Amino acid sequence: MKKIHFNKHWMAKAGVVFLLTALLASCDWIDTEYNIDPDAPGDVPMALLLPGIQQSIGFAVLGNDAARPTNIWMQYYDGVARQSYTQGRYQILPADVNNYWGTVYTDALINAKILLDKAEAEESPHNAGVAKVLIAFTLQIATDLFGDIPYTEALKGTDNVLQPVFDSQQSIYSTIFTLLDEAVGNLGAGDEPVGISGDVIYDGDADAWINAARALKARAELQLSKRNGSSAYSNALALTDAFGSIADDMLVPFEGANPNPINQFMVERGDVRMNQTFLDELEATGDPRIPFYFGEDNDGEISGSPTGQQDETASPPGSYLASQTSPIVMMSYAELKFIEAEAALQTGAGERAVEAYKAAVAASLEQVTGEVDADWMAANIDGENASTLTMEDIMMQKRAALVGQVQPFADWRRTGFPVLSLAPDATQTEIPRRYPYAQDEIIYNPDNIPAVGSVIVPVWWDQ
């Protein structure tokens, strides 16, 4: 062994190292508190959840991915370039609806579910009622597009249910009815002092939400007309008093800083134009809504792109559909009156049908143009009576009123109106009757996803 040389300053030298060590030891270096995200809260109050859900429903659940392809298929719009043209040829891939499927579940439904859980925990029946209306609404939009969808096991990621089973469309519809009925009950209960706050649709008015729940139930009942026949009509008819005027319309508003989705699409991508088919229908009567539905084309005129002809010079969607502040319609007085007209006609109440039909068209004119053009009404609508009014009259006027919305695609599947021709160079043998399931759901929930042959296979209520 080597001999060790002692040094008289060794204590001082060692002291330096001990000082360093003390320095290192003097702070609480490893602390799990450090792993809490400083920029994101772990919990938020109900009033801050509600507007986000409503915005998502307006912008995304009803926005581009639901409204635009179906409005192209219904020949309101023509897809004149890129992906919109492809959609116009009826190609819609599982990957194309990934974003949309995510919007429905991870944006609208999960937050509405969290709102509902909170409302129940905090004993706020009004907030619970609003949450149920929004859940029911979103479920119906989704099931009408996709058919069977998950609900009973869905939205339970925090309980480690990562691959929910799919519920039949039939059971989804009964869930929708239950939720809307419960919502009416909840909203009718006293709710002091919590109240509904952050509500951009009805500003916290519980009675307005009761009316909306009933109106939505009328739509859902009618949607099952192919399945339920007369009971669908009579059930719907009992609810058509829910709205009294266009002031009751259920609208998601937009603003300059957060513009309407079709407005954003036209500004940023611009690949659709108004369709000649729809223009022909309106021009047949010189419809006063034309300048509101159709913007000016390249020549300052109004024109349509014939289906599949990719006429980029034709009119873009007009100010009613595509201005920054155009609201997205969740449910309208006009639609409810059309529901009444159809249900009444189908149940033999011809006079009621005629009155409702006239009120519906007038409501649409007022909603779209700001006034009711009495001359046009007299020339085209007012002359109808119980013996002349047909389903086609009602459905074609309903179609003219609901442009830009998702419901006309359901009405077409239900009633066959309007009668549409297949687009040129179609990739399908028929116009699609549903959306495919989303690619990610196919990949990540493979055991539960139902096998659907193609997009021309009808959903349950369409069979």
Place this chain on the structure above:
Amino acid sequence: MKRFLFVLSLLMFAGFSLFAQGEEITGNVTNAEDGSPLPGVSVVVQGTTIGSVTDFEGNYSITVPDDQVILMFSFVGMVTQEVALEGRTVINVMLEPSTTAIDEVVVTALGMTRAEKSLGYGVQSVESEQISTANTSDVINAISGRTAGVTITSSSGSPGASVFMTIRGSASITGNNQPLFVVDGMPIVTGRGGTMTTARTGTSVGGTGNSSRSIDLNPEDIASMTVLKGGAATALYGLRAANGAIIITTKSGAAGRQKMKVDFHTSVGFEQVSQLPARQDKYTQGNLGAWGSGNAFSWGPNVDTMYYDGDEDYKWDPYGQLVGQNDPSATSRKAEIYDAYDFFQTGVTYNNRLSVTAGNENASYFFSIADLEQTGVVPNSKFGRTNVRLNSSARLTNWVKISTNLAYTNSRATQIQQGSNTSGVMLGLLRTAPTFDNSAGYIFPDGTQRNYRNGGGYDNPYWTANMNEFTDNVNRFIGNAILNFTFTDWFSASYNIGLDTYGRQGTDIIAVYSRTKPQGALEEWSGNSMQVNSDLLLNFHQSFGDLDLALTLGHNMFSTNTYSVYGDAIGLEIPEFYQLSNSSDNTTGVGRWGYRTMAVFGDLQLAFKDMLFLGATGRNDWSTTMPEQNLSAFYPSVSLGFVFTELGALQGNSILSFGKIRGSWARTANIATPYNTTNYFFSAGSGDGWVSGVTFPYLGTTGFEVGGQLGNPDLRHETMDSWEVGADLRFLNNRLGVDVSYFNNLNTDLLLSVPIAESSGYNSTYLNAAEMESKGIEISANARILDGNFKWEILANFTKMTNTVLSLAEGVESIFLGGFTVPQTRAVAGNEYGSIYGNDWYRDPESGAVLINDDPSDAYRDGYPMTDTRQMVPIGDVNPNWTANITNTFSLYGVRLSFLVDIRNGGWMYNGTGFAMNYFGVHERTENRDVYYTSEGTIDFERTPEENLVVFDGVYGHVDADGGPVSSGVDNVTPVVLDDVWFKGFGSNFGGGPSVAAMEPADWVRLREVTVSYTFPTQGDIFQFAELYFTGRNLLLWTPYSGIDPETNLQGAVNGQGMDYFNMPGTKSYTVGLKLTF
């Protein structure tokens, strides 16, 4: 818990309180060949970080802890010598030239210098000379093609473009796969090199490029760069070096009696575009054979039949509209074809560097200042960098030395909108009809835009380059201080504390009337990053006869934090006035992120008779990002090196002059990223992938929504088990050397955000889930073919590896890494990491042959294939089969010629650029479009040019009512024409064509670098050294790939590689430089 850790640290010091004086050794080092003095030779006390460098006369002085140490003398190109002091105070050494650059002392983990032959794992070094003359602005590019096992991909040739680098493949699925960079012992930030995506104005496939922060280093400051590849090499860095490590040592002054030395290096470089897709030049803008003003397509009439009408009121073209030759308004001016690629300019790079070194007995200094100014091939793209560095070292007493390395960088970039973005410069440029002249003006007097779509569609590339700037300014300081204590002959300690901090300021401008945001937009953001590292090392060294033992115990603390604040404005009231107040639509936000780690570790090295080397390490890490019960992880490594030529029988063998076999095993770990243990709420908003979307505040309210990711309180560390065997053999007196490694890395419990069915209410959950394996062989060879006045040396590297995803989470077959809705780069279980995933053709289920439609009654065209849209499938692997590079160096007197050839075999790339150009009718392959039909509707073979006829490879078949394929098994012989219907249909992405049709092999052979230099005979007292050189990079490229240079990537330095969608072009460069030392 915390207290316990520090008690543990304290324990490490118990009992060490015995110290001795150091001793000063001096001497002289000369070249054994000619007796000339050797300056710059590294003199290191073996097993420690104590070192010195010889001055211009070859003199050195070094203070050693006692007289029993071994000094190692090493110099590039010389055989390292180890000399035992044995009581002497003057040691003169003669160094022999070596064949190989790897017969050297290398810097390994934690800055420890070791003789390479003692290592039980493979490392590779890159010489400072090579880095310096490569003249790349990002130092990583200079390594390209110089090593084995290292993959480097530039996102593009744009100034300041990011660079993607992996060592021995990828170890993480969705996390960071880039190696750790350590500069003088300080781990630095090098990443953040993806596409710049902003809150409301960009997407991950559009936006602008974004530099990798490795670009902040001054390549000229680098003295040595070591690539640590395997787990055993990086085990001491613990969890941060799971992807390998790059150990950089910057230059320092020489201690001892050194005169001041000044180095000056200036260069000017010129850059050009390397490869662009070919465009057709026969057909005008328009559709269905008719000219159309503002039309998106170039499916118009043949240009030879068209004339300008001379209409001066027509503002889109200076000569008016196009009409047929028989039109009454036709003038005599024929329609013109414009070369879109005239848009590109020659980029220029000016690079000036000055450094000063000096030293005396007690102190040494290295000071450098450098400036780089670069303009790119796209007008107005720019990068600039200013570096200042001061490295100094002083001996305070005979037992304490203090060193500081201080570096300041200012990096400034101007990036142009790119990629899938209606303002993307390449998108507008390549889609432009050949009859539209973008350069004839991009702005009208009223401020609106002139572009080929008559104001719609895409930005004129000149508009984007001139109006839409993204500027980025980084001020960065990297510095550290090192205290070295020499207590006794067998015990020393060092303490290294450093920080890397930078402030980054960015402004992203979208001018009013730009296509991506016609109302204009501005985003301002400012952020800072702070990384602090503290290393305390205790070194023990003792020899027992033939056995030499070195033990290092250490303690590390590390923290990293970022803070950023941003504000945006959408809809600018006053055009071209860029201030957030110039809009009523603002959002603002703050982002914070950070974590801390701590570790204790030990490293034991045993050497027996300079023949057998055993190393073992152990490290325990604690991290704040892990849940409380799993804060800590321990991992060991062992390595063994056996220099069998030291065995008696093999000693002095001139055929096999050196031989070593080595093997190592290591387990390393990695931690979760921060904030993944629980769920959070975020500011609400909604988008749909088409448009900017909506955010909060909304209608005057704030709003929140639950985050898409489920947190996980049960996270564990991910683990990598790696082993490696290798051999280092040198023949014929070291004239020929071969180094072979086989490595195998198995990564288990990989942490990743696993996508889940969104019907669960969440889109992902953070899990320990995946398993990945990377294995391969690396061969490096060198040969000194000719000596004497005319020298010829060859250095070559070969890598073949596979990087396989063994499994992902349960029920998860693949995970998104990057790309589009279709296609995407994904990690697919069972496949190599990085598969392109997209739609395929309908195929014969038996043979896999493409089905060619034979059913006249369906909606598909007969004689053409059909897209199978039922689901996406893997359609190509982005990884090469093997890569190789060869550098030949010739020198004669002062002239040196070196060329580096870089080869990549295999790997696929998505040519989305070409696929989209098909749709618009601008790609060269759309040129053979003319077809004539008979009255029966069949092709008129008399009139249709024969070269326009094609027969698709495949078998006849069709699609049944359920969307399934039905094959006849009969080979297709039907001739068809690739006309506009085809290219606007399944022949392009927009027409619904399958991504597989755009997959192309991305093999290449490229002349990566050519250097010719001339060293002037020494000019007396004026110059010590003078060299003039020329460097060319990427001068030649041979590739079957028809898109933009396959060495680019849409999203930049991200895991989603292999995507070309209107990428910024790659470049080739020519640089002339002068180096002077005086």
